[in-house]
Amino acid sequence: MKKHLIVGGVPEHFNMPWHLAIESGFFANYGIDVEWRDYKGGTGAMCKDLREKKLDVAVLLTEGIVADIIKGNDCKIVQLYIKSPLNWGVHVNAKSPYQSIKDLENKTAAISRYGSGSHMMAYVMADNSGWNLNDLNFDLVGNIDGGREALAKGSSDYFLWEKLTTKPFVDNGEFRRVGICPTPWSSFVIAVRNEVLENSEDHIDALLEAINQSCRQFVKRPDAEEVVAWRYGLKLEDVHDWYIDTKWALESEIDTDQLHLVQERLLQLGRIDHTVDLEELCWHKYLHSTLV
Numbered sequence: 001m002k003k004h005l006i007v008g009g010v011p012e013h014f015n016m017p018w019h020l021a022i023e024s025g026f027f028a029n030y031g032i033d034v035e036w037r038d039y040k041g042g043t044g045a046m047c048k049d050l051r052e053k054k055l056d057v058a059v060l061l062t063e064g065i066v067a068d069i070i071k072g073n074d075c076k077i078v079q080l081y082i083k084s085p086l087n088w089g090v091h092v093n094a095k096s097p098y099q100s101i102k103d104l105e106n107k108t109a110a111i112s113r114y115g116s117g118s119h120m121m122a123y124v125m126a127d128n129s130g131w132n133l134n135d136l137n138f139d140l141v142g143n144i145d146g147g148r149e150a151l152a153k154g155s156s157d158y159f160l161w162e163k164l165t166t167k168p169f170v171d172n173g174e175f176r177r178v179g180i181c182p183t184p185w186s187s188f189v190i191a192v193r194n195e196v197l198e199n200s201e202d203h204i205d206a207l208l209e210a211i212n213q214s215c216r217q218f219v220k221r222p223d224a225e226e227v228v229a230w231r232y233g234l235k236l237e238d239v240h241d242w243y244i245d246t247k248w249a250l251e252s253e254i255d256t257d258q259l260h261l262v263q264e265r266l267l268q269l270g271r272i273d274h275t276v277d278l279e280e281l282c283w284h285k286y287l288h289s290t291l292v
Contacts (some may be wrong), residue, residue, distance in 0.1 A: 002033040003203040005196070008046045009059035012165050013242065014082060014188060017039040018059070020227075021214040030206040040143040044113030050075050055208065056196045061086070061117040063183065063271075066170045066262045068115060069281055070272045075193045076283040077259075079208055080249035086187035087245075088121050089163030090179040091170070093151040098158070108137040110147040110156035114270075118147075121160045123269040125181040127188060133270060148174065162287045164234060164242045171235070179275040184265060185258045197283050208252055215248045254282055 009015040018036060021027055027034045037055065039045045043064035049055040051073050058065070059081055067073060093096040098107075111119040119138065126133055139156040141147045147170065150156035162180060169175040190211075192204055218224055229239045257280055263275040278287060 002028060002031050003200060004033045004035065005056045005200075005203065005206075005207060006035045006037060006047065006054070007057040007059070008037045008039050008055045010042055013038060013195040013232050013239070014246075015059060016224075016228055016231065017211060017218040017248075018212040019231075021210060026214060027210050028208070032203060032207050032209040032210060034270050040145070042112050042116050042118070042143070042177050044116035047073055047115065048113075048192055049091075050191065053193065053195070055193070057190065057204075059188055059190055059255060060182075060268070061120075062185055062187060062189050062258070063120045063266060064115060064117050064188060066259065066281060067120070067266055067272050069191075070078070070263075070274070070276055074195070075191050075278055076197060077189045077191050077242050077254065077281055078197075078283050079252045079254060082189075082246060083186045083249050083253075083255070084186040084245060084247040085185065087163050088117075088125075088160045088181045088183070089166050089170075090125065090181055091147075091151070091159045091161065091166055091175040091177055091179045092149075092157060093154070094173050096151075096157070096175045096176070098176075098178060101125065103178070103183075104158045105129065105131050106135055106137070108139050108155070109210070110139050110141045110159040112141060112143055112146070114138075114140070120266070120269075120271060121181055121183070122278065123133045123271060124184065124265070125160065127269055136182060151175070164238055165232075167235070167238050168233065168276065181246040185254055185259050185262050189197035192283070194283075201285065212249070212251055216250050219248055219250070227250075230291050252286060254287055256287075 043061040046058040047068040109122040147159040
């Protein structure tokens with residue numbers, strides 16, 4: 001009997017290998033039945049459902065899950081998923097007067113949730129810009145659609161979101177992108193609830209082996225860019241730029257240097273009040289059996 005696992009991730013191009021594996025029945029070859037759930041609310045929404053045991057496995061932003069584990073989320077990181085940084089577009093309403101990031105000091109940022117990537121990266125951008133972090137203002141909008149609405153009605157002044165996902169709204173004249181704010185670390189990791197790890201570690205081993213194999217197949221596909229462009233309604237030239245810049249974790253790997261960096265930066269930004277040993281962030285088996 002196959003093991004049923006509920007896996008969550010954003011409804012974006014990064015998760016194409018998961019969908020291809022599910023639709024082809026690939027996970028079944030590894031004894032896994034994957035139920036995928038899209039999270040328009042992003043990492044903050046996934047952290048909430050991991051806490052509430054509505055989700056077994058999540059593909060989510062490194063900084064978000066690190067902070068939430070430190071704050072008591074009973075789960076562990078099991079491996080990297082995307083090794084390259086995430087390029088966050090800094091967006092304003094196209095009719096607004098703002099032309100650059102420096103124009104946004106003391107303005108209001110739309111964020112999906114507190115603790116989400118859009119929230120965390122607003123602090124990173126502010127810190128990079130030399131702003132007073134205590135002066136940041138936020139408008140809670142839920143997801144990308146909420147961000148679009150907030151910029152349109154003027155309740156928010158700017159909105160950080162992954163730049164390829166928002167590119168159609170730049171192209172149609174809804175948004176103006178005034179800058180890019182890359183994450184200072186690897187962007188996505190896979191996290192699993194501790195209860196699931198304790199009771200089904202062999203199945204998690206199989207899940208990771210399967211998704212890594214699916215990623216290896218995906219990056220070798222000659223039509224990978226076309227598939228992503230068609231699936232997500234994106235321009236092929238935009239997908240090409242994203243595709244060549246994206247580095248996938250094609251095997252089980254945890255980058256301990258990156259996790260130290262994330263914690264140090266979150267502490268500096270006031271997003272966490274202490275750091276923890278890596279054993280508290282990562283499941284011991286995966287931490288000590290990979291490159292550390």
